[in-house]
Structure formats: C-alpha cells, structure tokens
Amino acid sequence: MTQPDARPAGRTGSRRGARDATADAGIAAGTGTPADARPAARAGTPAGSRSGARRTELAAFLRSRRERVTPADVGLPPGLRRRTPGLRREEVAQLAGVGITWYTWLEQGRPINVSVQVLDAISRTLGLDPAEHEHLYRLADVPEVTETGGRRTLEPETQLILDQLDPIPAAVYNARYDLLAWNDTYEWMFPNLTGQPPAARNALWQLFTGRDCCNPVVNLEEELPQMVATLRAGFGRHLGEPVWTDFVRRLSAASPEFARMWDTHDVARPGSRMKIFQHSVAGLIRTVSTSMTLASPPETRMVVYTPADDESRERIAWLRANLEVPTPDHVH
Structure with a gap:
C-alpha cells in the first residue's frame, strides 16, 4: 500500500479580481x-x-x-x-x-x-x-495564516498530560491528521494505527485506505466527511506547500471516496462530537471526542475520547486490565 509522506514520529522506542478596476x-x-x-x-x-x-x-x-x-x-x-x-x-x-x-x-x-x-x-x-x-x-489572504515559526516538536509536558488522562484515550494530531503522540489506552484501542511506521501513522490515510475489517470507526458516514472538511480548512492555510499538495494528491488517487468528499469544498473546524468504535476484543465503545488546540507546535490539537456511557467506560477498563498491547490478529 502506498504510504503518506514522512512525518514526525510519535513515541520513539515506546509502546506507543475602468469600473471594476477602481x-x-x-x-x-x-x-x-x-x-x-x-x-x-x-x-x-x-x-x-x-x-x-x-x-x-x-x-x-x-x-x-x-x-x-x-x-x-x-x-x-x-x-x-x-x-x-x-x-x-x-x-x-x-x-x-x-x-x-x-x-x-x-x-x-x-x-x-x-x-x-x-x-x-x-x-x-x-x-x-x-x-x-x-x-x-x-x-483571500486576509489575513494569511501559515505554519511558520515556533516550535516544530511537542512540548515534553504534552506526553505527561496524555499519560495523566489514562484510562481515557487521548492523542495529539497535526492539521493533516498525522498522529504525533498518544497514551496507553489509545494504543490499546487503535493498534493498527499506532503500530504503523511513523511515515504511515496518519489517521485519514488509514481510515480511507484500510480494509473494512481493520477499520475501528463505526459511524463512518458522519465521521469521514467531518474529517475531510477539517482537512480542507487546514489545506487553505497551506496552499502551494508541497507536503500538503502531495498528501492530498496521493490520498485522492488511493481513495475515490476521499476524492469525492474533497471535491465538495466543505470546510469545518475541529470540535466535539460522538465517535463510535468497534474494538476487536472489547466490543462497541461509544465516546465523545473533544479537540483542544495546543500552543506549540503550530496547528496541533489534543483529542480526548471520553466514554459516553457506563458500558463503554467498563469496556475500556476491562481492556486495560486484560490485554497487553494488541497486534492485528490476521494478515492480508
């Protein structure tokens, strides 16, 4: 499978226009x-x-x-x-x-x-x-917003915050949905993403190109258009940048569904919404995702997946108590 461009690694070595002219x-x-x-x-x-x-x-x-x-x-x-x-x-x-x-x-x-x-x-x-x-x-360039200046790496305290949020799953993404950092519970819930090499660790890429059997998101009809609209808003801040242009080009070629959604030109801001996941062992887990913008590096956000009901909370607790870091139980 063609992989996305190289990206920052997560936890290295860890489990984780006359009249009209006037x-x-x-x-x-x-x-x-x-x-x-x-x-x-x-x-x-x-x-x-x-x-x-x-x-x-x-x-x-x-x-x-x-x-x-x-x-x-x-x-x-x-x-x-x-x-x-x-x-x-x-x-x-x-x-x-x-x-x-x-x-x-x-x-x-x-x-x-x-x-x-x-x-x-x-x-x-x-x-x-x-x-x-x-x-x-x-x-329209009023004003122009670019990802220039500032730190390009996560603050050390960011990982500490993620770890303190356990057992609530939490992770940090950039505006392209590259996964940058995560905590243990997130890793146990999404091993097919965290287990990828850093260059392939992109949530959008995995959701649009992965096999259905390995896709953890249940409410894809609501979730995918929202994610693409959020990506499109970020793309507007990086027009002409090769990394962004190449990512969109390659994902459009790899996924006709992504290309169709991209061509709608819909835009959205990151926000809170229901996300439902199907874990291969723990079962159905309903969460409310909350997106929080980080000060550094630019255009990164921490997303926290709070269990939406007692059953989901219990399933996450059971998962943590009974499993080591899982690996895919089959190959393609």
Missing part, C-alpha cells in the same frame, strides 16, 4: 464598485505559485458555496429555469453590493484586491458558517 474606494463609499487589481506575483516564483493556488482554491470554493444557495434562501423568486444549481453570479453580486464584473473576476480566480468589507458581504450573502467564513478569509 474597487475599494467605491466599496468604502457604498457604490459597490470593485477594487483596483493587485499585481500578481511573478510567475514561476514560490510566491506566485502560492498566490495562484490560493486564487484557484478561492474560485472553486466560491462556486461551490454559490451553487448550494437557492433563490428562495435569499428571498428571490425562482424565475426562469436555471442551467446550474443555486444563485447566478449576478445575483450574488447584487445581494452583496459589489460589481458584477468584479465578482465574476473573483470567482474566476483573477488577481484582484479584496477588502474585508466585501468579503463580509459575500459571506453573509452565501450564508457561510464560521469555519467557511474563516476559510474564505484565508483563501
């Missing part, structure tokens, strides 16, 4: 005319590559959000038969108070300047939720 002045004055074009970065430079990737992603994201809004959603009559789903570009421009040509350029990925006021108006018109609103800002 934009911002007009917008500020309430005329709805577009801002002057921002010069594009020179083609072939790293900055140009990243800028072009952002514009392409922004264009696709805006189209996907526009197509999901119906005329009825914004108080417009249905009108004549529409060739495409959702609102027309001119309708979005009118409702947001911007020039039609300018909005068309924006959705075509042209290198034009975008003000905060205009982004907010477009966001309201398209009914974006907080995660989508943040994603829109990042793609």
